[in-house]
Amino acid sequence: MHLGRREKVPFPASYNGFTLIRTHGRVYALPPGTQVQRIMTTAGLLDRHPAVLSAATLEGVQRLVDACDARAHVPEVVGRAEGYDLVRHRGTYYAVPQSAGDLDLDVPEDRQHAGVISGNSPDDLERIVRANATGAPVEFAGWLPIFAVSGNCGAHPQFKHTVSPPAGYRFTRSAPIENRAPRPVRGFGAIKAACGALGRTLARAARTAVLAARVPLTFVQPRPGVTVATRVRVFAAFVRMAAMLLWRGCRPGAVFRFLQTRHLQSQLLLGRQELVFLTSMPYTFGQNPWVIEIEDPTTLFYPLVQNGYTASQSLADSPYYPVIKAVLEADHCKAILTHMRSTAELIPALFESEAISKKVIYAPLGVRLPDRWQRHEPRADDEPIDLLFINSWCQVPENFYVRGGLDVLEAFAxxxxxxxxxxLTMRTALPTLSEYYHRVLEGGRIRVVNRYLSDAEMADLHATSHVFLLPAARVHIVSLLQAMSYGLPVVGSDGWGMEEYLDHEQNGLVVRGRHxxxxxxxxxxxxxxxNYEVMCTPDPEVVAGIVEAVSRLVEDPALRRRLGRTARATVRDRYNLEGWNRGLQAALDRAGTRGPARLVCLPEAASEPRPERESAPASRVG
Known part of the structure; x- marks a missing residue:
């Protein structure tokens, strides 16, 4: 049959009020009220948003829309208490701050960003909200735009503990509905490339001039929610800190660079607060009293000094050393909280300052104990044993190397x-790899999961695995404790900090070669x-150690069971949220001058964690 010209049939833009989109081989239907532009521009959100329907064809998605009750996607307000709306949505109850604005409760990041509280019932939520209302406010500053370009550490799972504050305190988030990450100054790369050494000098001078011009403009630039009083207060803090640092003998260039990296727009958004809780980096002009939580000393210097490249450096000789020292000694810095004993010992040695030493508080990190976990029940010899390797939370492909991904592939071969x-399951974004490693990946029994996983999917991935692999350059505390909480024996490295939490032959196996x-x-x-450069090629000692450790766990089910159960018991007894909150409370108390000059919180001594009693067989995992 001969066919000629045919008119193009346009794809419909909507159906029964749902917005229709055809992309990535699927047809999607977004219900009324959803933030279409945001869902489309946020990586992975289109596929994981529970309100979005999808099918292979237009007809298929239309059938889904016809069968859908649009009211199920609309949150229902069931009460109000202390400035919160009590909302029922998809079978869960939430307390939503009335100041949160247009919030998408289906997006976990939005709920965390706005400080939404979840509970089992309206009465449960009202009790929590009223208890929090009597607590002293502490502003969680992880929402600041500057943190979005600093590894997004403000949204790291490590800081989920802020939804369960210690007694007497409540965390607040004064984030505006819309905020943007800071944009770097661009356009100087071509000058440097074209003009060599002279070009680099000119580019640096031009960059400095542009940044200097930005400062006064930013103070007067209109911005929603930033009052004149806030501008005056932040400007005064900016000048006061600059004067203090110069008076302390810091180099003018280092002072200006330090102040510029605090990101003026973030400081204006933060405004006036009673107490601010900072994550990892001291992004502040000192306009508010603040407490900071860190894992290692290097992040105090970020982005002026970065992790992974300090093997041959001397922080004490850095032009930024006196700047950071003066900032930490200042009265507006109230406490330095760390979950690493090593860091609590390094900071006094690094700064040689009694004032700073008195502010250091150590408390081991704690995580929630999941109800579903790997019990390592007896199984047939030929049943699959699943190894799990997870890249960093932010899924930067290059972190595959830092986590020991190459050594894992070599060992699994x-x-x-x-x-x-x-x-082997690898939940990771992959960097550029050689053909050899692609052949290893293609050799069978390796699953690579390179997409966003919901909390429920991550929980299932942990609970159905049997061994967790973490031969990393250094400790990754949340990954380590989460794996232990699910009853997984961890094959970890002897990198910095790992053995503070991982006891060889007790709750895991330690592979040598990183220290x-x-x-x-x-x-x-x-x-x-x-020195992260050594992680870009596999280490034969580490590879051999992984092979030996995994072989033991595969061949000895009793060892696998004992290590996994002891790992979970260790989290339950030592690395729990109650213990962590005691340390956090000590830091916040010190900010209010109620606490001791210096406190070191240690886990309770226990030679062997008590075994956990079995629960109902229905929740068991093979």
Missing amino acids: VLRERYPHVR GTASWADPEAGMLRE
């Missing part, structure tokens, strides 16, 4: 031949020394 029933090469503490210099 051996383990795959030795044990046909062993499988002294990839990371190590230098007590004399007070530094965490790191």
Whole structure:
């Protein structure tokens, strides 16, 4: 049959009030009221948003829309208490701050950003809200735009503890509905490339001039929610800190660069607060009293000094050293909280300051204990044993190397031949790899999950695995404790900080080869020394250690069971939220001058965590 010209049939823009979109091989229907532009521009949100329907064809998605009750996507307000709306949505109850504005309760990041509280019932939520209302407010500053370009550490799962504050305190978030990450100054790369050394000098001078011009403009630039009083207060703090640093003998160039990296727009958005809780980096002009939580000393210098490149550096010789020292000694810095004992010892050695030493508080981190976990019940010899490797929370492909991804692939190439029933799941974005590693990946029994996983999916991934692999350059505290909480024996490295939480032959197995090469503490210099370059090629000692450790766990189910159960018991007894909140409360108390000059919170001594009693068989995982 001969066909000629045919008119193009336009794809419909909507159907029964739903917005229709055809992309990535699927047809999507977004219900009325959803933020279409936001869902489309946020990576992965289109596929994971529970209100979005999808099918392979237009007809298929139209059938889904016809069968859908649009009212199920609309939150129902069931009460109000202390400035919160009590809302029922998809079978869950939430307390939503009335100041949160247009909020999408289906997006976990939005709920965390706005300080939404979840509960089992309206009465439960009202009790929590009223209890929080009597607590002293502490502004959680992780929402500031500057943190979005600093590894997005303000949204890191490590700081989920802020939804369960210690007694007497409540965390607030004064974030505006819309805020943008700071944009770097661009356009100078071509000058540097074209003009060599002279071009680099000119580019630096031009950049400095542009940044200097930005400061007065930013103070007067209109911005919603930023009052004149806030501008005056922040400007006064800016001048006061600059004068203080110069009076302390800091180099003018270092002072200006430090102040510029605090991001003036973020400071204006923060406004006036009773007390501010900072995450990892001291992004402040000192306009508010503040407490900071850190994992290692290097992040105090970020982005002026960065992790992974400190093996041969001397922080004490850096032009930014006196700047950071003066900022930490200042009265507006109230406490430095860390979950690493090593950091609590390094900071006094690094700064040699009694004032700073008195502000250091150490408390081991704690995580929630999940109800569903891997019990390592007896199984047939040929049943699959699943190994799990997870990249960093932010899924930066290059962090695959830092986590020991190459060593895992090398080890699994051996383990795959030795044990046909062993499988590997890698939840990671992959960097550019050689053909050799692609052949390893294609060799079978390796699953790569390179997409966003919801909390429920991550929980299922942990609970159905049997061994957690973390041969990283250094400790990754949340990944480590979460794996332990799910009853997984961890095959970790001897990188910095790992053995503070991981006891060899007790709750996991430690593989040697990272200490002294990839990371190590230098007590004399007070530094965490790191060299991430060595992670870009596999280490034969580490690879052999992984093979040996995993082989033991595969061949000895009793060892796998004992280590996994002890790991979970260790989290339950030592690394829980109650213990962490005691340390957090000590830091916040000190900010209010109620606490001791210095406090070190240690986990309770326990030679062997008590075994956990079995729960109903219905929740068991194979």
